[in-house]
Amino acid sequence: MTPTMQPHLLQQDAKAQPIDRVIAQVGSVILGKDRQIRLALACILARGHLLIEDLPGVGKTTMAHALARTLGLEFHRIQFTSDMLPADILGVSIFDRGAGAFKFHPGPVFAQVILADEINRATPKTQSALLEAMEEHQVTTEGETRPLPRPFFVIATQNPSQFVGTFPLPESQLDRFLMRIRLGYPDNTAERALLKGGERRDMVSHLLPCMNAAELLEIQQKVRMVHASDALMDYLQALIARTRQSPHYVNGLSPRAGLALLHSARAWALMHGRNQVLPEDVQAVLPSVVGHRLQPTGDHAHHKDLAENLISAVPIP
Amino acid sequence: MDNKPLSFRNIVWLLLALALVAAPHAERLPPWVSIFAGVLGLWRLYIAQRRLPLLSKWLLFSMLGAGIAGIYLSYGVILGRDSGVALLVLLTGLKLMETNSQRDAVMVLFLGYFLIITNFLYSQTIITGLYMLLVVLVLTAAWIGCNRPSHDYPDKLKLHLAGTLFIQSVPLMVVLFLLFPRVQGPLWGLPQDAYSGTTGLSDSMSPGSLSQLTQSDAVAFRVKFNDPAPNASTLYWRGPVLWRFNGRTWYGRTYAVSEPPELQALDKPLRYTVTLEPHNRDWLFALDMPGTFPPQAGITPDFQIISNAPVRSRMRYEVASYLKYQTGINENPVALRRALQLPRNSNPRATELAQSWRRSAGDDSAIINRALNLFRKENFYYTMQPPLLGEHPVDEFLFDTKRGFCEHYASSFTFLMRSAGIPARIVTGYQGGDFNAIDDYFIVRQADAHAWVEVWLKQRGWVRIDPTAAVSPLRVEAGIAAAVPATDPLPLLVRHDYPWLREARFIWDAMANNWNQWVLGYTPQRQAQFMTRLGMSEATWQNMAIALLLASGFIMLGLAGMILWRLRTAPRDPVQLAYHKFCGKLAKDGLARHPAEGPQDYSLRLAQAKPLKAETIRSISELYIALRYGTLADKLAVKRLRQLVSGFET
Numbered sequence: 001m002t003p004t005m006q007p008h009l010l011q012q013d014a015k016a017q018p019i020d021r022v023i024a025q026v027g028s029v030i031l032g033k034d035r036q037i038r039l040a041l042a043c044i045l046a047r048g049h050l051l052i053e054d055l056p057g058v059g060k061t062t063m064a065h066a067l068a069r070t071l072g073l074e075f076h077r078i079q080f081t082s083d084m085l086p087a088d089i090l091g092v093s094i095f096d097r098g099a100g101a102f103k104f105h106p107g108p109v110f111a112q113v114i115l116a117d118e119i120n121r122a123t124p125k126t127q128s129a130l131l132e133a134m135e136e137h138q139v140t141t142e143g144e145t146r147p148l149p150r151p152f153f154v155i156a157t158q159n160p161s162q163f164v165g166t167f168p169l170p171e172s173q174l175d176r177f178l179m180r181i182r183l184g185y186p187d188n189t190a191e192r193a194l195l196k197g198g199e200r201r202d203m204v205s206h207l208l209p210c211m212n213a214a215e216l217l218e219i220q221q222k223v224r225m226v227h228a229s230d231a232l233m234d235y236l237q238a239l240i241a242r243t244r245q246s247p248h249y250v251n252g253l254s255p256r257a258g259l260a261l262l263h264s265a266r267a268w269a270l271m272h273g274r275n276q277v278l279p280e281d282v283q284a285v286l287p288s289v290v291g292h293r294l295q296p297t298g299d300h301a302h303h304k305d306l307a308e309n310l311i312s313a314v315p316i317p
Numbered sequence: 318m319d320n321k322p323l324s325f326r327n328i329v330w331l332l333l334a335l336a337l338v339a340a341p342h343a344e345r346l347p348p349w350v351s352i353f354a355g356v357l358g359l360w361r362l363y364i365a366q367r368r369l370p371l372l373s374k375w376l377l378f379s380m381l382g383a384g385i386a387g388i389y390l391s392y393g394v395i396l397g398r399d400s401g402v403a404l405l406v407l408l409t410g411l412k413l414m415e416t417n418s419q420r421d422a423v424m425v426l427f428l429g430y431f432l433i434i435t436n437f438l439y440s441q442t443i444i445t446g447l448y449m450l451l452v453v454l455v456l457t458a459a460w461i462g463c464n465r466p467s468h469d470y471p472d473k474l475k476l477h478l479a480g481t482l483f484i485q486s487v488p489l490m491v492v493l494f495l496l497f498p499r500v501q502g503p504l505w506g507l508p509q510d511a512y513s514g515t516t517g518l519s520d521s522m523s524p525g526s527l528s529q530l531t532q533s534d535a536v537a538f539r540v541k542f543n544d545p546a547p548n549a550s551t552l553y554w555r556g557p558v559l560w561r562f563n564g565r566t567w568y569g570r571t572y573a574v575s576e577p578p579e580l581q582a583l584d585k586p587l588r589y590t591v592t593l594e595p596h597n598r599d600w601l602f603a604l605d606m607p608g609t610f611p612p613q614a615g616i617t618p619d620f621q622i623i624s625n626a627p628v629r630s631r632m633r634y635e636v637a638s639y640l641k642y643q644t645g646i647n648e649n650p651v652a653l654r655r656a657l658q659l660p661r662n663s664n665p666r667a668t669e670l671a672q673s674w675r676r677s678a679g680d681d682s683a684i685i686n687r688a689l690n691l692f693r694k695e696n697f698y699y700t701m702q703p704p705l706l707g708e709h710p711v712d713e714f715l716f717d718t719k720r721g722f723c724e725h726y727a728s729s730f731t732f733l734m735r736s737a738g739i740p741a742r743i744v745t746g747y748q749g750g751d752f753n754a755i756d757d758y759f760i761v762r763q764a765d766a767h768a769w770v771e772v773w774l775k776q777r778g779w780v781r782i783d784p785t786a787a788v789s790p791l792r793v794e795a796g797i798a799a800a801v802p803a804t805d806p807l808p809l810l811v812r813h814d815y816p817w818l819r820e821a822r823f824i825w826d827a828m829a830n831n832w833n834q835w836v837l838g839y840t841p842q843r844q845a846q847f848m849t850r851l852g853m854s855e856a857t858w859q860n861m862a863i864a865l866l867l868a869s870g871f872i873m874l875g876l877a878g879m880i881l882w883r884l885r886t887a888p889r890d891p892v893q894l895a896y897h898k899f900c901g902k903l904a905k906d907g908l909a910r911h912p913a914e915g916p917q918d919y920s921l922r923l924a925q926a927k928p929l930k931a932e933t934i935r936s937i938s939e940l941y942i943a944l945r946y947g948t949l950a951d952k953l954a955v956k957r958l959r960q961l962v963s964g965f966e967t
Contacts, residue, residue: 229946247470276947280915297470315912 032190046267048178060157068113072209076111080122086129116156180292226266250295330459357410496865498858517596520569528722533763541758556746558619564663574615583641604638645778656740664711671736699789727768730784740773755827906967
């Protein structure tokens with residue numbers, strides 16, 4: 001091995017190019033939220049569903065919309081309300097006089113990207129209709145099972161649960177979301193640009209796709225191939241073990257949460273042009289992946305601190 | 318530690334720990350104190366559960382006043398052992414009623430630790446020790462809980478942490494036990510009432526006094542023979558010798574300690590060590606007849622070994638006895654006169670019988686045989702439940718009831734002898750003992766209490782006669798359990814009915830004996846012996862203090878080392894070793910890698926801090942990443958990494 005051979009180790013992957021374009025384009029609409037956009041994209045690349053939780057008006061819906069358009073995917077938006085029924089999402093069979101038979105009218109869930117807006121406004125029954133579709137990638141109504149399109153993923157937004165008129169998602173359903181991210185207020189510069197700039201909604205509708213569904217599926221396939229070494233598995237397991245032993249958490253991370261962490265870290269690594277997962281990749285996605293899965297034993301600890309404490313408490317082996 | 322209010326769960330733990338500490342005291346305290354403390358605990362629990370406000374100071378003060386007054390009325394004193402403990406329990410209960418913050422809780426927990434010590438004032442057995450260990454664990458767990466008030470720490474982890482702390486403290490505990498300079502006697506003077514309630518022989522004997530004692534299976538003493546042990550039937554453990562009789566009761570202690578009486582040995586001395594349980598009296602026990610006596614004691618003319626002070630803690634001493642002996646041929650005439658004295662007009666029928674014997678048979682030994690034959694042939698029974706006797710107990714026993722225990726036989730036999738003009742005295746003590754084959758020693762219990770007679774014959778001096786043996790030879794040969802009827806009440810541990818119980822009892826007693834000998838009996842002398850054996854030239858307290866400090870220092874270092882060893886991230890493969898060397902070099906330069914810092918982040922930080930070395934740093938980091946996290950597995954690459962790291966200089 002000679003030093004001249006080294007640069008290829010971190011050589012940019014050819015497929016990373018469209019990813020960078022996606023990030024740049026979404027970033028032009030959602031200002032100053034580069035990290036959140038990357039996390040959201042990593043979540044999609046890892047074939048996970050995304051939950052965006054924040055105050056009204058910080059751009060949750062706009063971001064979901066921008067992501068769908070930029071990825072060139074078919075997009076449906078479902079605004080959740082408290083009087084919504086499962087059929088409003090899944091679809092309903094109506095008798096067709098002409099054909100003399102029941103005909104199924106697919107609901108808004110039959111799309112590649114579902115934006116489930118304010119999911120915690122719906123009743124648990126309706127929530128679970130969507131969440132089951134998320135898990136199974138298929139819909140069963142009136143005894144018939146219909147597959148959902150591929151790729152299929154859900155971007156759900158919700159208001160913090162202390163807001164009036166919400167049905168907070170139970171832990172078991174939160175677990176179905178690979179990541180939960182928070183947008184937060186924009187910083188000063190971004191805010192100024194936002195105030196000066198045009199109408200966000202118009203901007204989104206003028207966005208051009210940067211890739212198509214086939215390309216996305218291919219990248220998702222590549223994510224699975226990213227190498228995770230034994231040393232990295234050691235680190236991952238040390239992190240999981242810590243959550244199970246430490247008195248600071250009500251419950252430790254489940255095996256599914258461990259897999260979620262690994263897949264997200266793989267996607268993060270690929271997005272950053274690497275073919276192997278580094279501890280830094282795990283650390284980058286960890287707050288979003290475990291934030292909604294770990295409950296602190298005390299009342300005061302903030303979720304973000306929780307993840308940061310976990311990272312700093314576990315040495316990299 | 319701060320003043321945050323305690324959570325309900327912490328209060329439950331606190332109450333549980335205190336209940337466990339105080340529980341053994343409950344049987345010793347007056348019932349009202351136990352109930353009062355219990356009610357206070359439950360009250361506190363109720364307040365905590367309902368989130369009610371705590372009691373007012375005035376109510377607490379009045380309860381305190383009432384409590385102190387109650388203790389004074391119950392005990393007559395405030396500062397005794399028993400009253401002190403009662404006061405402590407009461408005050409702990411009252412302190413609970415105003416405990417709401419962590420700081421108060423820690424105060425109460427310290428009181429709990431102190432209450433543990435008070436339990437050892439009453440009992441120092443293995444069981445007590447183990448129980449207190451459990452209590453320490455629970456108290457410590459409660460303490461851990463109180464130190465984490467903001468979130469409810471899981472109970473399992475509390476106990477786990479308490480257990481870990483305990484195990485870590487064991488080596489230190491052992492060193493402190495072995496090396497802490499010992500003082501003779503208890504660390505502080507105990508009040509007088511500390512020794513009440515000990516059982517044992519007294520220096521008087523009336524009908525019923527010994528049979529009551531045999532209801533106790535408490536250990537009187539344990540004996541280890543240096544040579545092969547003699548047969549149990551020859552084991553007469555000599556205690557108080559009784560001379561004076563008032564018609565009903567025999568009284569002892571006629572002589573003070575003086576010159577050792579003359580004793581003519583007829584065989585080799587038998588050497589043995591006695592470990593005497595405290596009995597709060599000053600006499601020691603030895604086999605008939607003791608030829609030597611321990612240095613801290615003296616001997617009376619009638620062969621009672623008298624200690625210099627009442628035996629208030631377990632005492633070990635060595636004695637040598639002669640089982641075959643001759644003594645008292647030249648007995649002092651005053652003593653012989655004393656051995657003939659009887660009260661006037663007492664027990665007329667027995668007096669008449671003895672005098673008739675004297676008239677018909679001239680020889681002393683013939684009279685003795687007639688008396689023994691009387692017991693043997695006239696339907697006398699050996700029982701622990703003899704009928705009550707009236708004004709002339711000897712008469713009633715000999716002619717009417719004919720049922721009695723050893724004190725009845727010894728007493729009436731002595732009475733008959735004296736009435737017939739033969740000098741006689743009663744010896745009380747213990748007879749026989751259980752041989753514990755586990756550790757080769759004899760256990761003598763209160764149930765083995767016995768009384769026998771010594772008569773004085775002209776040519777032979779004082780001769781031991783055991784009239785009980787005439788009635789019930791089994792008593793002497795096989796012990797009390799074999800001799801009394803099966804329906805007689807006997808303590809469970811003395812019975813012979815259950816062989817497995819007997820076996821288990823021997824194992825347990827062997828453990829208890831070792832505990833007594835080596836843990837409780839770790840006296841200054843034993844400590845000095847032990848130190849000398851460890852190679853300490855002079856076992857002064859200064860030397861021991863130095864050794865103590867050194868040993869505890871080493872233990873703390875060892876523990877710290879162990880904990881650090883576990884924290885270290887042990888690199889094993891060459892890639893890790895090389896990278897750790899690289900990190901080590903930079904750590905010396907003030908650029909240590911945080912344990913949770915990934916290699917790429919670290920590399921970026923280093924490159925910023927050392928722009929001149931950025932190229933090498935990047936090469937090393939990239940190679941390391943490729944080897945550790947990538948798919949590169951190439952010996953040449955590992956070698957290259959090692960070369961790069963070796964050549965790297967900050």
